[in-house]
Amino acid sequence: MRAVAVRKIGDRPELMELPVAHPGPGEILVKLTSASVNPIDLGIAAGLLPMPQVFPLVLGVDGAGRVVEVGEGVSGFSVGDVVHGQFLRAPLGHGTFAEYALVTQAPDNGALRLVPDGMPDEIAAALPTAGMTALGALDAIGLRAGQSMLIVGATGGVGVFAVQLAAARGVEVIATARPEADGWIRGRGAAHTVDHTAGEVAEQVRKTHPGGVDAVLDMTRDPDGFAKNAGLVRDGGVAVSPALIATPQLLASERISVINFMMRDKPNLLAGITAEAAAGRITVPIQRTVALDEVPAVLAHSSAGGARGKTTVRI
Template identity: 40%
Template sequence: MRAEWRYSCRSQPVPGPRVRPRSSRGRSRAVPASWFKTRDRVFGQLLDDPIGYGACAEYVVTSEEPKEGVLVRIPDGLDFATAAALPTAASTALGAVDAVNCGSGEKLLIIGATGGTGVFATRIAAARGVHVIATAAPQADAVVRARSAQDTVDYRARPVGEVVADRWPHGLDGIVDLVGDVAAFEAAAHLKDGRNAVSIDFAATEELQKSGRIRAVNHVHDDKLNRITEVGRMAVEGTLGIVVERRVPLGEAAQAFERNRRGGARGKTVIDMTAG
């Protein structure tokens, strides 16, 4: 299971080392441009030089408009730790759910529903009235149901496509893949005509993309400013049901990365610069 890693920070105009996490929260400092004031609470996705693909430090330097990322103000009512868990995972989930375009009462299979992005995708889809079917190992079944999935598929016991064909013989209305599971994504063969199969991790093969019966796409994280602003609003409203599984100090960041790489995440890991 892939995972994203979050941290808490403050920013200042000095260069720093390139380090791994992409999503951040903190207060702006010494900003000459017009969008933010000094001490504004901000969060977003940092994909820009000199940071590279993210940052994990007490102070971070970035532009107001990172080349590929984005910074926005943290809305009132949202704390720093929660804000740090949002930008990449929640906005990616929102983009994927928007792209699959399932409506109230329609059946959506989410592959990778137990991870950080999957939790958000499940919550967002369920808030729209979508019937969410989540892939999950038996030990995670109760967890994903508590997070608004209505049905589960044990991807370890049988091929996901076989289970879908048996349990939903009239077909699904959409599929979202969050983990690059090409084999599970083949359940797209059981979509209704004209419906969407969306992967954020390149599970949509060229053959599947050429299908004239359904639309299969590898979705790229887009419209970041509006999506990150929207997930901030949704977090304040309580739609996302954010799960911060671990808060660790910077000194334990390496161990936290390794735990997440091994899989089994059930929520977000926040690296807190004020802790420990």
């Protein structure tokens, strides 16, 4: 099969021809039709996830396709089922930037579920990790209608889901966005925008919200910026980092709750975000779709900024 992989940690991803791995007990083999790109892909290539690995290490964690084999003990899935999910399993190395991928049916791994009737494969592939992260983070924050929230990284994969989910709950959303994306993110529920390229976000927000905000959801990997943004949160509020960059000093704050967010109960989160999309309560904005052989170049430039939603991969 064709797959995008690295031969060792630190290598550049490249397109390779690799054998198909067949499922063992509790495993499901999916012939993929679509995948999507996430920041975690480069983290895996760099060895940042503390999990066992096999090499060549096939990258990609999100995908959609059809079940072609099931291992002993698998329940709820059969050959021929059209599925999507997060294919994150130990050992790492059987990812979704490939024609086939393995997923393990276990709650401490990724999550897999049937694709709702009528949902396109690329939409199903774009939902899992970003959507699950946004939904889980908002549930952890727990804002009520009428409260306010700053979302930093609002036009990226996680951010655009978070903006829509928060706005649907009646939360006043302040979203970071470049000027050219202002109308785009407002169209998805943001009440206000801040141009993060025009100066410190926290300083700009204080001009329009001098009393601060009730919560901050910050997708960036800038600890100093996160600390400044957390300073906007009113007493008793919440600041969350899905990038896990909150420092021990911030985590110890008694004034606000600070969370380095990690997903729990992935099957229920996947079910929740899939239901939101299937019912039309959120849209899944796809910025572009690329072929499998274009993935190495996409990953090489994925930190350049300017994203508007998700990049999907046609397998």
